[in-house]
Amino acid sequence: MYEKSVNYSGNQILKELIFRGDKSKLSEYGQRKLEALEFNSKQVAGTVPTYKRKHFGSNIPSDQIEQTLVSEIVGYAVLCLVLLAIILVIVGFIDGFKIVWNMLFT
The missing domain is CATH 1.20.5 (Single alpha-helices involved in coiled-coils or other helix-helix interfaces)
Structure with a gap:
């Protein structure tokens, strides 16, 4: 339902997701889903959003x-x-x- 609301845009989903963790610690499903979103974002928008690690200072x-x-x-x-x-x-x-x-x- 959420994916439909953003027109299945991997770029938009990644921008709103704001994942700052280590991808290797995700489950296999999570890793595959994140890779699929990044692939879709690269194809459609030509870029994949990158995020800095959160600083606690x-x-x-x-x-x-x-x-x-x-x-x-x-x-x-x-x-x-x-x-x-x-x-x-x-x-x-x-x-x-x-x-x-x-x-x-x-």
């Missing part, structure tokens, strides 16, 4: 990384302030309850 400039770190620190600081406010409210209720208890029963 960061492409983010260092100034953006620092900004992200600052944003993360600010986020944690805000979270700590909210937790502190909740703790202070709970402590306030406990102290208020103690005051009322002492007024009523002492």
Whole structure:
């Protein structure tokens, strides 16, 4: 069904597939299918798409990384302030309850 939607174009399928692995690690069916797509692409489009191996390094400039770190620190600081406010409210209720208890029963 997918092949029909791209008019059986091996080139289009290869462009959308983005295979970056080792072909020898594929099953026999996968290797044959990939070779058939490459052959079709070569015949119809005159070229076979090539892909670079995926790099796991960061492409983010260092100034953006620092900004992200600052944003993360600010986020944690805000979270700590909210937790502190909740703790202070709970402590306030406990102290208020103690005051009322002492007024009523002492």
